[in-house]
Amino acid sequence: MSRTSAALEPPADAVRPVRHPDAPAPGELLGAHYEHCFGCGGGQPHGLRLEARAGEGVTLTAEFTVRPAHQGAPGLAHGGVLATALDETLGSLNWLLRKIAVTGRLETDFVRPVPVDTVLHLTAEVTAVAGRKIWSTATGRIGGPEGPVAVRADALFIEVKVEHFIDNGRPEEIRAAMNDPDQSRRARAFEVNP
Numbered sequence: 596m597s598r599t600s601a602a603l604e605p606p607a608d609a610v611r612p613v614r615h616p617d618a619p620a621p622g623e624l625l626g627a628h629y630e631h632c633f634g635c636g637g638g639q640p641h642g643l644r645l646e647a648r649a650g651e652g653v654t655l656t657a658e659f660t661v662r663p664a665h666q667g668a669p670g671l672a673h674g675g676v677l678a679t680a681l682d683e684t685l686g687s688l689n690w691l692l693r694k695i696a697v698t699g700r701l702e703t704d705f706v707r708p709v710p711v712d713t714v715l716h717l718t719a720e721v722t723a724v725a726g727r728k729i730w731s732t733a734t735g736r737i738g739g740p741e742g743p744v745a746v747r748a749d750a751l752f753i754e755v756k757v758e759h760f761i762d763n764g765r766p767e768e769i770r771a772a773m774n775d776p777d778q779s780r781r782a783r784a785f786e787v788n789p
């Protein structure tokens with residue numbers, strides 16, 4: 596299978612990622628970073644409700660159960676939904692670095708069809724960092740954490756300042772997120788150091 600594009604090959608001067616000292620302990624559930632996130636929030640009726648758990652180093656595991664609302668072909672997960680699960684999993688890794696970053700590029704291989712009711716078992720890790728760029732990779736398996744690979748992705752995240760969201764997001768949601776009395780939830784909505 597073809598490997599990814601040149602933009603997803605870290606340069607020679609890229610460095611190994613460093614887990615932030617305040618990152619959640621290995622095994623700890625990350626929880627939703629924002630209630631209305633389609634990938635992980637509980638406030639989206641048809642959202643993925645993906646659950647990610649910190650791993651060792653800058654790695655994590657995640658699970659997503661394909662529901663009927665996630666179909667593309669009859670009885671099968673939509674490819675865009677699977678890409679969303681990969682994007683959410685990869686995006687969650689940045690919480691272990693305590694960096695605010697958005698997806699710049701996401702390249703996905705769809706290896707096997709994923710039926711409704713299947714649990715997709717994901718693993719992900721940051722592979723390299725250079726300046727504002729963060730390279731990461733994820734794999735999704737079915738039939739169990741050691742089952743056959745169904746999807747995989749490589750990605751480049753770009754670190755941004757919190758103003759990225761404040762300046763570009765719809766004011767209504769930005770205001771609501773910033774006025775959340777819970778400081779930790781307020782911070783996590785934008786993945787900012789609390």
Ligand SMILES: CCCCCCCCCC(=O)SCCNC(=O)CCNC(=O)[C@H](O)C(C)(C)COP(=O)(O)OP(=O)(O)OC[C@H]1O[C@@H](n2cnc3c(N)ncnc32)[C@H](O)[C@@H]1OP(=O)(O)O
Pocket residue numbers: 602628634682683684685686687695696697698699700727728751753755784785786
């Ligand atoms: C907040 C919490 C999130 C928690 C998890 C959520 C998981 C889901 C994650 C997402 O889905 S985030 C939403 C989807 N992504 C976006 O909406 C991003 C939209 N794009 C942008 O806002 C800008 O294009 C971006 C911030 C990514 C880059 O713009 P900048 O003006 O800041 O950067 P610039 O264009 O100067 O590029 C900086 C470097 O990155 C490189 N780069 C930027 N975009 C790239 C790209 N798409 N592909 C490859 N390289 C890219 C660029 O070539 C350059 O490399 P060099 O430094 O080596 O010159």
